[in-house]
Amino acid sequence: MEKLHQHGIVLATQVNTRTDAMQVARDGVDLIVVQGTEAGGHVTGQVSTLPLLQAVLDTVQVPVLVAGGIASPRGVAAALAAGAEGVWVGTALLASPECENAEQARARIVQAGETDTILTRAFDVAQGLAWPAQYPGRALRNRFTDQWHSQIDALPQANEARQQLAEAIASKNYDLAYIYAGEAVGLVTRQQSAADVIQHLGDGAERLLRDRFAMLLEGHEALLEE
Numbered sequence: 125m126e127k128l129h130q131h132g133i134v135l136a137t138q139v140n141t142r143t144d145a146m147q148v149a150r151d152g153v154d155l156i157v158v159q160g161t162e163a164g165g166h167v168t169g170q171v172s173t174l175p176l177l178q179a180v181l182d183t184v185q186v187p188v189l190v191a192g193g194i195a196s197p198r199g200v201a202a203a204l205a206a207g208a209e210g211v212w213v214g215t216a217l218l219a220s221p222e223c224e225n226a227e228q229a230r231a232r233i234v235q236a237g238e239t240d241t242i243l244t245r246a247f248d249v250a251q252g253l254a255w256p257a258q259y260p261g262r263a264l265r266n267r268f269t270d271q272w273h274s275q276i277d278a279l280p281q282a283n284e285a286r287q288q289l290a291e292a293i294a295s296k297n298y299d300l301a302y303i304y305a306g307e308a309v310g311l312v313t314r315q316q317s318a319a320d321v322i323q324h325l326g327d328g329a330e331r332l333l334r335d336r337f338a339m340l341l342e343g344h345e346a347l348l349e350e
């Protein structure tokens with residue numbers, strides 16, 4: 125870290141526990157990304173975004189970004205109001221044309237609701253990928269997870285199922301193949317360019333912060349005057 129800082133390189137790291145946030149703050153990281161278990165893709169730890177964010181903001185002095193479950197202006201406004209410097213989104217962009225998803229995958233993302241994801245090792249184990257056991261991935265539930273999530277230990281020997289998964293990935297058959305996505309997938313309801321998604325998040329959050337704060341604080345002052 126010292127060497128990188130000497131060369132003017134800014135360091136950010138994603139953490140999933142308060143302990144790790146304290147460790148990287150001590151190590152001198154410049155920016156911490158707090159990632160809760162709602163997030164899409166591979167994720168570790170057991171704590172959701174909001175409790176983890178509060179714990180980390182109370183504990184470290186390093187600038188914090190929030191990741192996991194944010195895909196609308198309300199989430200951005202909440203994160204900023206809590207004291208985060210910004211948000212870090214993945215799932216919000218999954219239906220954007222800039223994302224390398226197939227059209228069939230984008231259609232599923234747009235249709236999926238917030239209860240349609242699962243945190244599972246099934247896809248990694250079936251593909252023989254070396255993700256550590258404490259790093260499952262959050263993906264859309266499908267026929268493959270319905271069958272194999274509860275029988276992970278049997279997967280390494282299930283050659284037929286593994287072969288079927290490989291073929292499904294190649295042919296973009298998402299009844300079996302994976303689409304990694306977070307719980308915020310329920311908020312992704314149309315295909316929009318990445319620029320439009322980001323613009324909407326920023327503009328909407330700004331409006332919410334202005335209106336809500338004005339209303340809440342004016343209401344509070346009116347009460348004090350009574």
Ligand SMILES: Cc1cc2nc3c(=O)[nH]c(=O)nc-3n(C[C@H](O)[C@H](O)[C@H](O)COP(=O)(O)O)c2cc1C
Nearest residue numbers: 163164165191192193194213214215304305306308
């Ligand atoms: C499809 C997908 C792939 C991801 N791949 C990575 C990755 O390679 N490395 C990483 O640090 N985070 C990865 N993430 C996690 C993001 O960095 C981020 O923490 C997460 O998307 C935020 O939560 P959200 O999905 O609810 O927006 C991935 C997320 C998704 C949805």
